[in-house]
Amino acid sequence: MAEKDMLKFVGVGQAFPEKRPAAERDDDFLEINRAYILAKAEEQASRCSQCGVPFCQVHCPLHNNIPDWLRLTAEGRLQEAYELSEATSTMPEVCGRICPQDRLCEGNCVIEQSGHGAVTIGSVEKFITDTAWKEGWVRPLRPLSDRSGQSVGIIGAGPAGVTAAEYLRRRGYEVHVYDRHDRGGGLLTYGIPGFKLEKEIVMRRLARLEEGGIVFHYDFEVGRDMTLAQLRAKHDALLVATGVYKARDIxxxxxxxxxxxxxxxxxxxxxxxxxxxxxxxxxxxxxxxxxxxxxxxxxxxxxxxxxxxxxxxxxxxxxxxxxxxxxxxxxxxxxxxxxxxxxxxxxxxxxxxxxxxxxxxxxxxxxxxxxxxxxxxxxxxxxxxxxxxxxxxxxxxxxxxxxxDPEDLPQMFGAPDLTVTRWGTLRTDHKTMMTSVDGVFAAGDIVRGASLVVWAIRDGRDVAKTMHTYLAARAGASATKAAA
Ligand code: FAD
Structure with a gap:
C-alpha cells in the first residue's frame, strides 16, 4: 500500500520526460517533450512524500487531488488515477502541458523545498490523461438529467467558456457556445503554439463536447452579429467568457x-x-x-x-x-x-x-x-x-x-448597463459571478485580466455552479407561477 510504493524521493532522482534536442525541434511545431513510458511515470509518481498538508494541491487553482492520483499511478492503478484527476479538471492533459507548474504545484512541492527536486506533477498528469484517451477511458459527455427546457448561451469558446459549457451540459441544459473565430479553444487554439500544445489535443476535447450535444456557433461575433440584449433574449442565462484582446502598444x-x-x-x-x-x-x-x-x-x-x-x-x-x-x-x-x-x-x-x-x-x-x-x-x-x-x-x-487589456465590452456589445472595473474587466458579484445585467455571468480573463488557463478552467467550473443555482431558481419560480 501507499508507504511501500511512495516516498522514494530520497533514492530516486527527479526525471522529466526527455526533451527533443534543439537541433531536432527547432524547425517543427510538434511538442518538445517526449512522453514518459509507463515505468517512468510510476517511478516518478512514487517520489511523492504524501504530505499531511499537500501544498501542491493547495497551490493548484483547481485543487486537484494530486497526492492521491500520484499514489494511484505509483501503484499501477492508472485508470483510477485518471478518474480522480478528471474529477476536478475538464482538461488535465492541457494543464499537464502548459501550466506554469514551477510556480504552482511543483514550485510548492515539499521535496522541492527540501532540495530533492519536485515531483514532476505536470508530466505525470499529462501521461495519465494521454493514456486515458488511448485506452478509451475518457467517457463521452452525457447529460445526467433533463433540463432541456432551459438554454444557456456562452460567449467565447476558450477554456473558461468550454469548461462552463461542459458542466452545464452535464446538468442537462441546452448549451450554445458563440465564438468569433472559426474554431473553438480560444487562446489554446490560436494563441499558444503547437510546440507547447499540439492542436489535436484541443480539437479532440472540442469534438467530445460537440458529440455531447453542445452547439457551437462559429464566426459569430457578439456586438457585430447580435447585441448582448438580443442574445440574452434567446437564452435563460448568458456567460461572457471573451478573454482579453486589446494589445498594449509601444x-x-x-x-x-x-x-x-x-x-x-x-x-x-x-x-x-x-x-x-x-x-x-x-x-x-x-x-x-x-x-x-x-x-x-x-x-x-x-x-x-x-x-x-x-x-x-x-x-x-x-x-x-x-x-x-x-x-x-x-x-x-x-x-x-x-x-x-x-x-x-x-x-x-x-x-x-x-x-x-x-x-x-x-x-x-x-x-x-x-x-x-x-x-x-x-x-x-x-x-x-x-x-x-x-x-x-x-x-x-x-x-x-x-x-x-480588455476590449471595451459595454460599447462593443451595445450594452451600456454592463459595468466594468477601472481596468476595463467586467465587474461581477464575488459570490454569484453575475455581472450588473440580470442573468449575464462572466468568467475567465475578462474578469481577472490576462491570467492562466488553469484559472480560466477554475472560473468556468465555479460559474457553472452559480448559473445552475440561478437557472434552477428561475425554473422553480416559473413552475410555481404555472401551478398558481
Ligand atoms: P480566451 O482563451 O481568450 O477565449 C476567449 C474566446 O472568446 C476566444 O475564442 C474569442 O474568439 C472569443 N470572443 C472574444 N470576443 C468575442 C465576441 N465579441 N463574440 C464572440 N466571441 C468572442 N496560460 C497558461 O496557463 N499557460 C501558457 O503557457 C499560456 N500561454 C499563453 C500564450 C499566449 C500567446 C497568450 C496570449 C496567453 C497565454 N496564456 C497561457 C494565458 C491563457 O491562454 C489565458 O489565460 C486563457 O486562455 C484565458 O481563457 P478565457 O477562456 O478566459 O479566454
Whole structure:
C-alpha cells in the first residue's frame, strides 16, 4: 500500500520526460517533450512524500487531488488515477502541458523545498490523461438529467467558456457556445503554439463536447452579429467568457513602420498554418519571420511563444528585448531555458526608444539600457533608464508582445448597463459571478485580466455552479407561477 510504493524521493532522482534536442525541434511545431513510458511515470509518481498538508494541491487553482492520483499511478492503478484527476479538471492533459507548474504545484512541492527536486506533477498528469484517451477511458459527455427546457448561451469558446459549457451540459441544459473565430479553444487554439500544445489535443476535447450535444456557433461575433440584449433574449442565462484582446502598444517614434506587428496577429497566422489554412499575410511575408532579423519586445508567455515561433519559421536571428532582468520577468523560466537552447538571445534590461524606418519598413530598433530602481506601487522594482546607454539592434521584423487589456465590452456589445472595473474587466458579484445585467455571468480573463488557463478552467467550473443555482431558481419560480 501507499508507504511501500511512495516516498522514494530520497533514492530516486527527479526525471522529466526527455526533451527533443534543439537541433531536432527547432524547425517543427510538434511538442518538445517526449512522453514518459509507463515505468517512468510510476517511478516518478512514487517520489511523492504524501504530505499531511499537500501544498501542491493547495497551490493548484483547481485543487486537484494530486497526492492521491500520484499514489494511484505509483501503484499501477492508472485508470483510477485518471478518474480522480478528471474529477476536478475538464482538461488535465492541457494543464499537464502548459501550466506554469514551477510556480504552482511543483514550485510548492515539499521535496522541492527540501532540495530533492519536485515531483514532476505536470508530466505525470499529462501521461495519465494521454493514456486515458488511448485506452478509451475518457467517457463521452452525457447529460445526467433533463433540463432541456432551459438554454444557456456562452460567449467565447476558450477554456473558461468550454469548461462552463461542459458542466452545464452535464446538468442537462441546452448549451450554445458563440465564438468569433472559426474554431473553438480560444487562446489554446490560436494563441499558444503547437510546440507547447499540439492542436489535436484541443480539437479532440472540442469534438467530445460537440458529440455531447453542445452547439457551437462559429464566426459569430457578439456586438457585430447580435447585441448582448438580443442574445440574452434567446437564452435563460448568458456567460461572457471573451478573454482579453486589446494589445498594449509601444509609444515610440517609428512604431507605425511596416514590419512592426502585434504578437497575436503573428501567432494566429502561425497557428492557422499549423492547421493547413491559407493565410495571405503569412504567404506574402508580412507575418512570417523566415530569413529575417526578428526582435520581440516583452517578457511574458506571449513573448516567449513569439521568439520560439520565429526560430521555427527560419528567422536569421531572434532577439528578445525586456526592460527588467531574468529574475523579474513574468514569463516562465522553463520557457526562457527552452528558447535559449533554440538560439534566442535575450537582451535583458533594455527597452525600445525608437524604430528606424527605411522607406516605410522597419530597419532597426534603437534601445535604451535600463536598471532596476526602487519598488513601485505594485511592489516590483521599476525599470529606470541608464543615461548614455543607448544601442541599436538590427531588425526587419519587430513583434510587440507587451500584454493585453480588455476590449471595451459595454460599447462593443451595445450594452451600456454592463459595468466594468477601472481596468476595463467586467465587474461581477464575488459570490454569484453575475455581472450588473440580470442573468449575464462572466468568467475567465475578462474578469481577472490576462491570467492562466488553469484559472480560466477554475472560473468556468465555479460559474457553472452559480448559473445552475440561478437557472434552477428561475425554473422553480416559473413552475410555481404555472401551478398558481
Ligand atoms: P480566451 O482563451 O481568450 O477565449 C476567449 C474566446 O472568446 C476566444 O475564442 C474569442 O474568439 C472569443 N470572443 C472574444 N470576443 C468575442 C465576441 N465579441 N463574440 C464572440 N466571441 C468572442 N496560460 C497558461 O496557463 N499557460 C501558457 O503557457 C499560456 N500561454 C499563453 C500564450 C499566449 C500567446 C497568450 C496570449 C496567453 C497565454 N496564456 C497561457 C494565458 C491563457 O491562454 C489565458 O489565460 C486563457 O486562455 C484565458 O481563457 P478565457 O477562456 O478566459 O479566454
Amino acid at each position: 509609444k515610440a517614434p517609428g512604431v507605425g513602420a511596416g514590419g512592426v506587428i502585434p504578437a497575436l496577429d503573428y501567432l494566429i497566422a502561425s497557428n492557422r498554418k499549423s492547421f493547413g489554412d491559407s493565410v495571405p499575410a503569412f504567404e506574402n511575408g508580412s507575418l512570417n519571420a523566415e530569413g529575417k532579423h526578428v526582435v520581440v519586445v516583452g517578457g511574458g508567455d506571449t513573448a516567449m511563444d513569439c521568439v520560439r515561433t520565429a526560430v521555427r519559421q527560419g528567422a536569421a536571428s531572434v532577439k528578445c528585448l525586456y526592460r527588467r532582468d531574468r529574475a523579474n520577468m513574468p514569463g516562465s523560466q522553463r520557457e526562457v531555458a527552452n528558447a535559449e537552447e533554440e538560439g534566442v538571445v535575450f537582451v535583458w534590461l533594455s527597452a525600445p526608444q525608437a524604430f528606424d524606418d527605411n522607406a516605410g519598413k522597419v530597419a532597426g530598433v534603437r534601445a535604451q539600457q535600463m536598471r532596476l530602481g526602487a519598488p513601485d506601487a505594485s511592489g516590483r522594482r521599476a525599470p529606470e533608464v541608464i543615461e548614455g546607454g543607448d544601442f541599436r539592434v538590427e531588425a526587419d521584423l519587430v513583434i510587440k508582445a507587451l500584454g493585453f
